[in-house]
Amino acid sequence: MPAAVLFLFYILVVCTPLALATVQGQPPRGVWDELAAGAGMAGLAILLVEFVLSGRFRSISGNIGMDITMRLHQLLARSAAVLIVLHPFLYRGQQSLDPRQSPPGSGALDFGFDGLWLGIIAWLLLGALMVMAIGRDALYRHEHWRLTHGVMALIVAALGVLHATRAGQYSREPVLTWVWGSLLGIAVLSLLWVYVIKPIWKRAHLWQVSRVRKLADRTWELRLVPEGHDGLRYAPGHFAWISIGRSAFSLNENPFSIASAPGDGSELRFVIKELGDFTNHIGEVATGTRAYVDAPFGALTLKGHESAAGLCLIAGGVGIAPTLSHLRALNAAEDPRPRLLIYGNRHTGQIVHGDELSQMARDTPLTLVHVLSDPPDGWTGETGFVRRDLLERYIDENARQAWVFILCGPPPMLHMVETALLEMGVPARHILSEQFSYD
Missing domain, CATH: 2.40.30.10 (Translation factors)
Incomplete structure (x- = not known):
């Protein structure tokens, strides 16, 4: 599924509760009350959809990349948290602590225990969840945090849905109640897929x-x-x-x-x-x-770039792994297209499969460029880091427009190289990169 379609589908799902609330024909309330309700519903919708942005669904991460998927997951989770945390403070309308004095639809909230207090518990747990996510690297082993994060998020989502359907003016309507239940069901199935169904398959x-x-x-x-x-x-x-x-x-x-x-x-x-x-x-x-x-x-494949005139592969350290996969596949297919490999390391002892790469450079249309930041005495190759001036020497004007560029390596290197390529006029759509660090 193309990235644009995924984006439109996401917007459609997140906006559905707001759209359904708008067409209910409920009596209008004050602007602040409507903002409060809208913020709560939007935040809850984003939170529920977050479960499918966990990175374990190939239909999503395979199109936009695992790193982008996880960055979106983080950014959208923060957006949901802000909306949910703020929404109770936005209410300004007349409320009654006695539900008998506030008939359904006459106020912004039902203060009954089975509605309001579920929201308070979810609100508090959401704050704890965000603190744990921010401090995960210092406080937990990744696998322990991952399970705790998923279970707590599901509890917050379930309590949020119960709060919305029992206390909210709009969400108590049958159609919107069904939508919230469906989104919660998808969240539950997402966790079951990752933690139960996939392990059984494995x-x-x-x-x-x-x-x-x-x-x-x-x-x-x-x-x-x-x-x-x-x-x-x-x-x-x-x-x-x-x-x-x-x-x-x-x-x-x-x-x-x-x-x-x-x-x-x-x-x-x-x-x-x-x-x-x-x-x-x-x-x-x-x-x-x-x-x-x-x-x-992953999204470092040539999907959508099969007709590229050539390939420029830029790797740092163990970022050589997907590069090797590409080169080996091209060689097996006897692909005649030119390819350039720029391979950065600190010293010669870190070069992986150096003999195989040298053999490729002799027998296939591969230009091999080693770059060492700590070269040995007598080294005649490139030194330092993969900088713009180095890229300009090896990538001519035609290649900048017609080739596909595949990047894999440490995040600082990826950022520097991608910036340099864009400044050189390489179209952004021709640059493929992916990393396993999302901060």
């Missing part, structure tokens, strides 16, 4: 570690083979969530780009750097260890 599609070997400084290659099934259908540029030596229901998963090409057979290859937690012990994983794979994800 148990029926086991993988096994076939090889672990060191490639470079603190960098390893992990290979997985399917156990009792045909493997995975994916495209170059996709990545997978992997859990090794744990239950299919374990929340301890890590995202890694696939380095193999679809034509290499059923075996999956990954390039993994020691960065903490599981990755620090990747070299200790024994052959035969069972693994679970949730894939494919």
Whole structure:
């Protein structure tokens, strides 16, 4: 589904409660009361739709990228929180603490316990949820935070729906009550899909570690083979969530780009750097260890760019993994299009598959450019970082307009390179990048 269609669909869903409230024909109230009700309904709608922006639905993240999906999730969650937190303070109309003195429809709120106080509890829990999300890196292991975050968000959403349908003037109407119930049902199904249905599917599609070997400084290659099934259908540029030596229901998963090409057979290859937690012990994983794979994800594929005149691949560190997948697939297909690989590292000991890349440069239409920030004595290649002046030397005017540019590496490098390419006149639609850090 194209990104524009996804955006329009999102706006339609979020605005539906407001539109239904508008056409009810309720007696008009003061401006502040209407703003308060609108803010509450908009915030609740955004919160409910957040469950499908978790990053685990390929129809979404596969079109706009996992990093953009998660950034949207964060930004929209903050917007929902602001609307929900503010909305009770916006009411200005006459209210009565005695429901018998405020017939349905005569006031902005029903102060009965089963309506108003559900909202107060949801309001307080939402504040706690946002504080926990902001401090997640310092307070929790990711897998513990992930489960707590999902369950708390669902509780807040359920209480919010009950509050809206019992206390709100508009949401008590049957049609809007049905809409809130449907959105809550979708939220519940989203969590069930991620935490129950997918793990059951993964148990029926086991993988096994076939090889672990060191490639470079603190960098390893992990290979997985399917156990009792045909493997995975994916495209170059996709990545997978992997859990090794744990239950299919374990929340301890890590995202890694696939380095193999679809034509290499059923075996999956990954390039993994020691960065903490599981990755620090990747070299200790024994052959035969069972693994679970949730894939494919990502938007670094050539979908929509199949007719590009050439490819410029810019990688930093283990960002070489999806680049390798693209190059291996192009070579297997004997694709005649020119390609340029600019590969940045700190020193030569970090270069991954250097011999294979050099062989590609000799045998295929690949121009290989190594860039080292800490080069050894006698180094004659590029030094420093991937800067604009370096890009201008290797990318001519025709390539800037007709090629597709695939970027993968540390976030600072991605930001710098993308800015440089845009300043050089490369159309934004020709630049593909994705990262696993969303802050």
